[in-house]
Every structure is written in structure tokens, then in C-alpha cells.
């Protein structure tokens with residue numbers, strides 16, 4: 001039996017996991033990172049579009065600050081987000097980007113003087129300020145009042161991830177590649193690490209740690225078509241779920257991105273529309289202004305995806321053998337711009353569609369993209385029900401995005417959450433509660449259980465084929481748990497998934513019998529896990545009888561704050577049960593900085609919460625009493641006091657200079 | 661018309677973890693579908709014909725560098741390769757040089773990490789940034805030039821295509837030299853040319869390169885490897901004098 005001890009075990013080597021590792025190392029703790037793939041291959045590398053931070057350097061970002069970023073994020077979330085967490089986030093995002101600048105990310109910079117841009121399909125001239133020359137610039141993204149999305153040409157996530165991984169090398173952080181966390185080791189409501197499988201040799205090892213942090217990314221691969229990488233399978237969520245103790249939050253909150261290419265689902269970045277690209281229908285007609293006269297193509301993602309689907313349903317889609325699609329037209333941006341700032345898009349169009357996007361329109365349709373739901377944590381990143389288990393990045397639901405995430409807020413979240421959660425973990429490791437108090441007999445029990453499961457899959461009799469179950473699950477999610485949802489389909493989805501779950505308990509790996517590197521074995525045990533996670537999504541969606549953000553119920557079109565201003569919490573207390581346990585946690589209107597209101601899209605159908613008018617009046621009074629924005633914010637919420645001391649300082653901007 | 665062709669995929673297979681397994685070529689036949697890439701083809705083979713076939717894909721969009729292999733003898737990204745652009749007989753083999761995990765899967769990660777630790781591919785600076793304050797300025801053109809070199813995805817194609825490395829295992833390859841060029845360009849990295857010379861001023865570095873440029877031909881990101889290596893060599897020759 002192999003046991004390795006460390007202070008902090010980080011599961012996941014994407015942006016969130018690596019930043020957490022760097023942070024705890026800086027606080028003097030030992031740390032091991034487990035990852036399925038070399039960290040630089042993590043899905044974070046695929047983020048082409050950018051990272052939001054309110055630097056206010058570009059002329060179209062002038063006047064931006066934390067408060068505006070805060071409002072955009074809360075509105076974007078359809079008031080589903082945790083407002084304290086969002087406040088911590090918007091305050092730390094500028095620091096995160098500046099830290100990355102120092103660590104080597106070649107952020108695109110402001111160039112003083114006039115340049116051409118496309119806004120609302122019109123050529124306009126923007127003049128950048130001389131004083132901003134050489135500072136980090138930003139582009140427009142959906143759902144934001146200011147141009148706030150910072151980027152590196154066409155490869156933001158790539159550059160960020162490389163800088164971060166290099167930082168981890170510099171700090172000598174131990175990274176174990178091709179290691180898969182198989183189960184969390186826990187006892188009496190306390191998490192002590194994980195059993196991990198070496199994907200090359202098959203060897204099982206127990207990693208025992210004071211604190212364990214899951215940063216395994218999203219669960220997009222529950223759907224057959226998704227923009228997500230092949231390893232975004234929700235395994236981290238399943239690890240938490242299978243403890244029976246930890247909870248998942250808002251798993252039904254799933255974002256569909258408007259512009260993935262047809263048929264393979266590879267993303268073309270929101271930067272295409274941010275930079276001026278438009279959507280067209282079968283007649284070449286630009287339809288978004290009819291639906292959303294103000295924000296048009298740059299309405300929030302969930303809104304654009306629904307409008308596109310509506311338009312296709314009206315018969316305005318372009319027919320293809322893979323189903324109907326629409327067109328993304330970026331020809332109006334010109335070749336020079338495309339080849340520099342959207343080169344990745346160009347490469348994708350050439351390699352996967354065989355077209356030239358400077359001349360031809362791109363076939364697109366809304367496609368699963370982002371998992372707002374995740375492992376439920378408090379603002380410190382810790383599970384409220386399983387001590388010592390932390391989570392951050394896309395895997396977590398500390399709840400920054402509520403029911404819809406803004407483009408560019410996710411890579412920002414990965415880094416910010418890594419910075420903050422690392423500090424809270426380090427604080428935790430200094431308390432007596434963090435002591436490791438688990439017997440080797442218990443550890444052995446966890447390893448043996450995993451070994452037994454693997455052997456049962458390999459040596460079992462004539463059971464089910466996991467590839468078949470997996471495909472069936474993906475199809476159910478595609479057909480019945482999509483952009484528009486209704487009780488009938490969701491009910492069917494839940495029942496069919498329950499049936500798949502039952503069958504998945506009897507999977508056999510045929511032919512390929514190795515316990516070492518063996519893709520069939522991997523598919524078998526992951527399928528068992530994924531079906532459970534899919535059930536939390538489908539069941540949560542069925543129960544939530546309202547529409548909020550990306551969760552759109554055709555049978556309940558109104559956002560219902562009166563009954564549903566709550567976070568869904570799912571757990572799986574008994575391994576034999578076929579549905580998750582679900583309970584709800586209310587969001588406290590009386591503590592909101594921005595009381596629930598209307599997002600400004602379509603008709604306002606909101607059924608309000610009884611506390612909303614009271615809190616709105618309070619907030620108005622506080623705002624009237626303070627002209628200084630910092631004093632006002634402090635009077636509205638004490639959130640910033642929760643920040644680690646080192647991150648409490650204000651952020652300098654051209655318009656808010658520090659005295660030197 | 662490529663639609664409906666029968667593809668014959670010849671794969672070099674070997675599982676070092678299985679006792680008695682020997683390298684061999686196995687052929688799989690499958691029907692070509694429109695828009696089919698090698699990612700789709702290999703997954704179909706795994707799903708329907710042989711579930712033990714090992715290969716690596718992560719992003720399946722030409723972004724992450726996981727899926728490099730020899731495609732008809734030439735290093736390339738499998739996910740970005742449309743079968744319609746290939747003959748009906750396709751031969752696939754793992755990248756050479758790297759440790760073999762099994763079939764088409766190789767351990768590029770630990771090779772790259774070793775290279776990175778050796779060349780210290782990170783910003784070396786004495787300054788601790790004050791992240792509350794405005795970031796240091798950088799000329800927009802310089803940021804772009806750095807990004808141009810930062811685009812390497814560590815896929816390993818240049819290593820597989822390199823003549824030097826076949827003879828000198830410790831050669832850092834075009835990928836390594838490009839990284840040095842990238843940090844050299846970056847004013848945030850305070851290392852001097854003399855310090856860089858310590859890292860690459862020998863046969864394992866810039867003087868090992870025979871300028872045959874196998875690397876530049878196969879780099880899927882079309883990095884300017886040729887000009888960067890030549891420039892670096894000139895600079896290093898000056899230091900060495």
C-alpha cells in the first residue's frame with residue numbers, strides 16, 4: 001500500500017489549481033498537484049477571448065471600476081450569485097491580472113491615438129489616450145457596460161496557463177501528471193485527501209493531506225456536443241458527491257454559448273461579436289436587433305442563445321445534415337484584424353470547416369459551454385459539510401456566476417479564486433482542526449475499495465458496455481436537458497438516467513483487460529460517475545419551476561424570486577439510491593448590495609421577493625447618504641473585510657491614482 | 661468525392677505494460693464521414709473496433725498540443741487533420757524520442773517539464789510586483805512580438821522532426837531554443853545574454869542545431885523557428901567570443 005503525506009493536495013492542474021498551489025507554497029506549505037494531463041494541456045488553455053478586470057485603460061473602458069463590474073456580474077447571474085463572493089472577486093480581479101503581467105503574460109496593450117473599430121456593424125474611430133499608452137487594453141464582451149475584457153491577441157488562456165505553470169515550476173511545486181483522483185478519503189465529516197490512480201501504470205496511491213482542493217473544471221462532456229475539452233467530465237463533482245457528505249450547488253445552471261461551429265462544437269470566441277461580428281439567418285438577415293434592440297449580439301450569453309434557438313424554431317435556420325444552424329459573420333472586421341486578434345478562429349475555420357472567415361460566414365449554433373454549478377463551498381472555498389475539502393475554479397460553486405456567467409469572468413475567477421482560496425487554506429492549515437487524524441486501517445479501506453471496483457469491472461461477467469451507456473447519457477442530456485426545458489422532457493430525462501444508473505452498476509470491460517493504461521477501463525469507471533452527476537443536473541432542473549438566467553423553463557417563463565431565490569444543494573447520502581437528496585439554501589435579500597431587479601432583456605416577468613422593496617429602499621437611502629463610492633460600498637456590505645489582508649488594498653487606475 | 665470511402669488506418673501498436681507484447685502494425689477499416697478528423701476516426705476505432713487503443717486528445721481543436729503523432733511519417737496534430745486530405749491508407753505511429761505510454765500515447769509532459777526546468781523558462785526578476793498599483797507599461801508591438809513566440813503549444817512535433825536530437829538526446833530542441841528567444845525578448849526577464857549563454861551556449865543548445873529546419877516545417881503553430889534560431893545563434897556566438 002502506497003501512502004504519500006503532504007500539507008495540501010490540489011486535484012487539477014488548470015489555472016485554478018495551479019494558482020492555489022502557488023499560493024499555499026508561498027505560505028510555506030507543501031503541496032502536490034494531481035492532474036490527468038500535463039498542466040499546460042488543461043482546458044484553461046482553450047480560453048481565447050479574454051479575462052475581465054476593471055482596469056479602465058482603454059478609452060471604451062474609461063470610468064470603469066469594481067462597482068460597475070459588480071453590477072454587470074450580478075445582473076448577468078440573474079441575481080443568483082452570492083453577492084459577497086462577487087464583491088471579493090471584482091476587487092481582486094485587477095490584482096490578479098497585474099500579478100500575471102508581472103509573471104510574464106504578454107497582455108495586449110493600449111496604443112495611443114486613433115484606431116478603427118466596428119461597433120453595431122458601423123466603422124467608428126476610437127482615440128486612445130496618451131496617458132494610457134502601454135497599459136493593458138480591453139475589448140468588448142457580452143453583458144458588460146464597459147470594455148473590460150483584457151486579452152493577449154487570440155490566446156488569453158494559453159498565455160495565462162503557461163505563465164502560471166512556469167511559475168509553479170519556478171516554485172518547485174510537485175506536479176504529478178496522468179494521475180486521476182478516484183475517491184476522496186474522509187471520515188467523520190472531515191476530508192483527508194484522495195486515492196489516486198496512475199493512468200500509465202495503474203498503480204493506486206493514497207495522498208493524505210490536511211486540506212484537499214478540487215479544481216477539476218466543468219462537466220460539459222455530459223452532453224454529446226460541447227465546446228469543452230474531452231476531460232471536462234465532472235469527475236471532481238462525482239468525487240464530492242460520492243462522499244455522501246459534500247454537496248453540489250445549482251447543478252442545473254448550465255450555460256450554452258451562442259457560437260460553436262457545426263457540427264463539432266468547437267468554440268469561436270465571443271471576441272468575434274465583441275469586436276463587431278454579427279449573426280445572420282438563412283436569408284442573410286441580421287436578426288438580433290429585432291429581439292434585443294439595445295444590446296443586440298452582445299446581450300448576455302444565455303439571452304443570445306435563446307434568441308437564436310427561437311429564431312431557428314421560426315424556420316429561419318439554415319438547414320444542414322447536422323440540423324439547423326445560423327451564420328456568424330465576421331467578414332466585416334477585415335482580414336488584418338482577423339489574422340491578428342482572431343487568428344485562432346481563423347485556424348479553426350480553416351482546419352475544421354475548410355473556410356476562410358475573412359470571406360465566408362461561419363456556421364454556428366448554441367452549444368453547451370460552461371458549468372455554473374459545482375461543488376458547494378463558502379466564500380473561503382470550503383465545503384460547509386465536509387471540513388478540509390476545498391474547491392475553486394469552474395469545478396466550484398462558491399457562487400460567483402449564479403445562473404449565467406459573463407464571458408471573460410471565468411478565467412478571471414480561476415485566478416482570483418486560486419489566490420483567495422490558497423490563503424484561506426493556509427489559514428486553515430494553521431488551526432488545530434487541520435491535524436491529520438485518520439488511521440492507516442481506514443486509508444487502506446479506501447484504497448482497497450477502489451481496487452475492488454476496478455477488478456470487478458475487469459473481471460466481471462457479461463455486464464453492460466460502458467460506451468453504450470455513455471452515449472445514451474450524452475444523448476438524453478442533449479435532447480432533454482438543453483437550452484429550453486420543460487417538465488415532460490425533464491421527467492423523462494430523469495427516469496431514463498435512473499435506468500442508466502441502474503445498468504451502470506453492472507458494467508464489464510470487454511477485451512481490454514489491463515489494469516495499467518487502459519482507456520476502456522477509464523471509460524467504464526468514469527461513466528458510472530458521470531451518470532450520477534448528470535442526474536443532479538436533470539433532477540435539479542426538473543424541480544426548479546421558474547426561469548432564471550440560463551435555466552429557461554418553457555412551462556415557467558417567469559423568474560420567481562418569491563419561491564426560488566434559493567440555491568439548489570444536492571448530495572448522495574446512500575450509494576444505492578437512484579436520485580440525489582436535494583435541499584435548498586435561501587439567498588438573503590436583506591444583505592444584497594444590489595437588490596433583485598430586472599436584467600433589461602425581453603419582458604419583465606419577475607415575481608418579486610417580499611423583502612425586495614424594503615431592501616431596495618434601504619439601499620437607496622444608503623446611496624443618497626454617501627457620495628464617495630468607497631464609503632457607499634462599505635455601508636452597503638462588509639464583504640471586503642473578509643478578504644485576506646494582503647488583498648484588501650484599493651486598486652490604482654488612471655482616474656484613481658495613488659499618491660506616490 | 662471523399663465521402664463514403666473506406667479508410668484503412670495502419671497503427672503502430674505496442675503496450676510496454678503488457679508482458680510479451682511486441683510492436684506491430686494493426687490495420688483498422690472504417691467508413692469515412694464528412695468532416696471526419698483523425699480525432700473522430702480514432703475514437704470510432706476505439707468505440708467500435710478495439711477499446712484498448714491508446715491515444716491522447718484533450719481540446720480536439722488544435723490548441724492544447726496533446727495529440728501530436730506521426731501521420732504518414734510526418735509529425736502533426738491528429739485532431740486538426742481532416743481524413744479527406746489524406747489517402748485512404750493512413751499510417752499512424754507515436755512520436756519518437758518521447759517515452760512511450762502505449763500505442764499512440766507518449767509522455768511529452770515530462771520531457772517538456774525537464775526542458776523547462778533546465779532552461780528555467782520563467783521570468784527571472786528581483787522585483788516583487790505591487791499588484792495594487794498600475795501595471796508596468798509595455799509597447800504594444802513588443803507585447804505582440806512576445807506573444808508570437810509564446811504561442812508554442814509544446815506538442816513535440818519539432819522534436820520528432822529534428823535530426824540533432826536523434827544523435828544527442830540532451831539537445832533542447834527548437835521548442836527549447838524558441839523559449840529562450842521568447843524570454844530574451846521580454847524586458848521583464850532580467851537575465852543577461854551571458855546568463856542565457858550558460859544555458860544554451862553549447863552543443864545541447866544553439867550550437868547543436870544543424871539548421872536543417874525539420875522543425876520549422878512541422879510546427880503546427882508556424883512559429884518563426886528558423887529566424888529565431890539563427891538570430892539566437894548569432895547573439896550567442898558574439899557572447900562566446
Ligand SMILES: Cc1cc2nc3c(=O)[nH]c(=O)nc-3n(C[C@H](O)[C@H](O)[C@H](O)COP(=O)(O)OP(=O)(O)OC[C@H]3O[C@@H](n4cnc5c(N)ncnc54)[C@H](O)[C@@H]3O)c2cc1C
Nearest residue numbers: 012013014015016036044049050181217393394408410411
Ligand atoms: C472553448 C472555451 C473557451 C473559453 N473561453 C473563455 C474566455 O475567453 N474567457 C473566460 O473567462 N473563460 C473562458 N472559458 C471558460 C474557462 O476557460 C474555464 O472555465 C476555465 O479555464 C476553467 O479552469 P479550471 O482551472 O477551473 O479548470 P481546467 O482548466 O478545466 O482544469 C481542470 C484540471 O483538472 C484536472 N482533472 C480533472 N479531473 C481530474 C481528476 N479526477 N484527477 C486529477 N486531475 C483531474 C485536469 O487534468 C486539469 O488539469 C472558455 C471555455 C471553453 C470551453
Ligand code: SF4
Nearest residue numbers: 822869870872873875
Ligand atoms: S533546425 Fe535545429 S532544431 Fe530544427 S530540426 Fe534542425 S537541428 Fe533540430
Ligand code: SF4
Nearest residue numbers: 812813815816818879
Ligand atoms: S515549437 Fe512548434 S512544433 Fe515545437 S513544440 Fe512548440 S508548437 Fe510544437
Ligand code: FES
Nearest residue numbers: 720724725727739
Ligand atoms: S487535442 Fe489539443 S491539439 Fe489536438
